[in-house]
Amino acid sequence: MIKRILIFSFCILFSLCPQMFAADEEVRVLPILDKRTVELGDQIQLSIRIVGTQSNLLRPRLPEIDGFDTFFQGRSNQFTFVNNRSESTTTFSYVLVPKQAGSFTLPPIEVEVDDRVFRTDPIALRVTGTQTSQNSGAPASPPSAVSPAGSSPAAASLPQRASSNSAGTTSPAVPAVSKNVSRATVPLNADQDIFMRVFADKQEAYVNEQILLTYSIFTRYSTRAEQFEKDPNLSGFWVEEIPIEKNYQPEKITLGGLQYLKADVRRLAVFPTTTGVLEMDPGVYRATIRKENRSSSIFDDFFDDSFFGGSIFARRETKLLGAEPVKIVVRPLPEQDKPADFSGMVGQFQMSASIDKRSVKQNEPVRMTLFIEGQGNMEMVARPGIPEMKDMKVYDTDSSNQFVKDRQGVRGRKIFEISFIPTDAGDLEIPPLEFNYFDPREGQYRVLKTQAYQIKVSPAPYSQLPDLSGGAQGDDLRKTLKLERKDIHFIEENFDPARGNGKTGIFIQGIFWVNVFLTAFSVFFLGRRLVDERLNRDVAFKRSLFARQALQKGLRGLKKLAHAKSPGEQRKFFDLAAKILNQYFADKFNLSAQGMTIDEIASRLTEKGFEPERLEKIKAFYLLCDEVRFTSGKVPEVRMGEFVKLTEAVTGFLEKR
């Protein structure tokens, strides 16, 4: 009994197994919004959920969304086994901060999965409320997690605001000129007491090498930083915003004998995506200065912003600040020693890995945690490729980022969790994973490798169950063959035109004609049988019916004696003639031939209206026959013709009746 229960349990377990290893899952890309209507100052949480793939996904690039600033919050991975079915889910989270009221559309977001591009549907968004915050130059802050540039250093006297569409975004920069560029009363860069400079930490770089850009304002006024009127043109670069520290303090510097306050208003880490001499238009920054009688020191006034205690009657003047374009010479990566599967990463990186167990049962996952840390475009770091393993299934279970963005640029680490599920028992190996990058300091490619891990896999209990090839137990535990797609069956080529309709037609024709014959035969047989039955029922009728036939037969026998010469034969003739005629009358009148007399015959014939003359002749013939038969005298001459005429007269008369 226990054995049966065990076998039954294992069978159920095995029947579920095929689903566990379903490899080709359907990929779904789901955009999820926490709300579709938002007030100014509030924000919308956007999640792009990618379900059903274990591939190494890159972050989807959000298209430009009218009326919104977008901020990337991070990604998360989830790997679940539910009802013996594995499912991998990767979620990319963004925050959308409205800039103005109105109705907007979230354009389709493209997600590339395994060389296939998925597009979400456009989604309508509505922003309610007035644009007070924007008008006042203090728009809603981006989320703290990703908006360092937007979180104004409140303690500083130079309130600053990053470009409205740049904080935290990692999209390649697209020049976006504000529609309402206010050409203020003071022309661009006309004032030597306030100007902007852009500093790059290097003038030459390799493709995808990190370059730090710092936008600084030098001022001798009491100044308030506003925002970029015209965003810097950073086409050809992948851009990462670097936040300004919360406790940032402008520094005092002397230029040309004049003292200035230098304040960084924006810091960027940019990564060139193309080669050549790339020129970056620094854009136009808007700042306002306070025009009033200065006190003894401009530096005191510098901190004396109208927001922070300045005279409310002070007149403010807008300054639009430009700067010299920045030129960067971007060199291509050397082709020499370039790995065939080069990851594209440029910077300095390190890699380490660990696994959670080295001895497992079949179908039990081994989790590897892989760390890649360093300095460079960390967002682009993808999980190293894993060589194909026949006896292991690989799933990306989770990944997380820990990025640091500061004056030194973008650095941090990416953590990948990978599940290896052995499908076979035995000693298996997780091969080394390789991550390659280009080190711009050394000017050469480097390859990092994890160690190879030996895994001891013991068979799962159910693998010891009945032989799948059809053993004595008879439980077939193989996967069910399922139809994947439908189409019509192929044409039928088995048709012999010479045979036409084939055996069926010939058979039908044959049996038809056999049936016709059988029907005719049975009809004949049946008729005959009916006649027999009728005759047997009425003997008088039967005798009457066949009387003439018997007479004819007798006459044929009598003809042999018609030319008899000897008296003996002649006597036989008359004897036979009398008998034939006698038999005929007996049959016709349904009487016994032996008991018939000439008088009875005569009376019957007279009753029927027989002619008396002919009756006399019959009587005479009978008397002659008796005379010949019973006397020994001279036998008269045989007159066959007369006898035939006599019988014909009799039969002719009787048959009509």
Add this chain to the structure above:
Amino acid sequence: MLFAGVLLRGVLSAETGGEDLLKQAGDCYKEGKFSEAGKIYEDLASDYPGSWQIAYNLGNVYFKLKQTGKAIAFYEKAKKLKPRKKEVRENLAYAKSLIEYKVEDKRNWYLAQWLKFVDWFSWNETLAAALLFYFAWMILSILNLVRRRGRKVLSLKKWILILFLFSVLPLATKYFKEKLYRDAVVISGTELRYGPSENDKVALSLSEGLKAQVRKVRGDWCLISFFNGESGWCEKKALEVI
């Protein structure tokens, strides 16, 4: 027997030739030249109207040419000749699954079930069954006449007669069904009108692939009905009689 003789006229007579054409059509189909394959199969279909293979292949050709209505019509023809052929039934079901509309069957359930049962057998099969039972009955009858005794023979004869009558029923159903109406399939989108002319009002629009019953023909127009009870006139060219 006379009835059987009438039906027998439909039995295909053996003809020769056409093998090369058949092979040529098959080759065209394999090479994706469906139009050419279709022309050859159409020629063959006129020579071998009783061949389910050619009707089935024509259905395939029209399916590949995206003419679903015609494909369904020829699959129906093939099904009529070879009702239980798996490939025919599956292709027909698949093609029907692609059409826009379906017709709800509002006939009496017993009538619908009986006609479905009858359609499970071809003309030839029902005819052959009836002839076979008749043959057996005749043999037993003759035996009975000759021997004039044998209760066993008599009992068997009775059962055979019952079977014969049962086999005649589907045959008679098929025969009289065709006398009443011919099945047809709408092969192109058309309109069902209240009368046999363009001047008559449109009752409803028909999409290709729907199976209908032709009740009456008047010139270029046919009075058709559907199993849901709807009926009307449509142009003959929009139909393919099965």
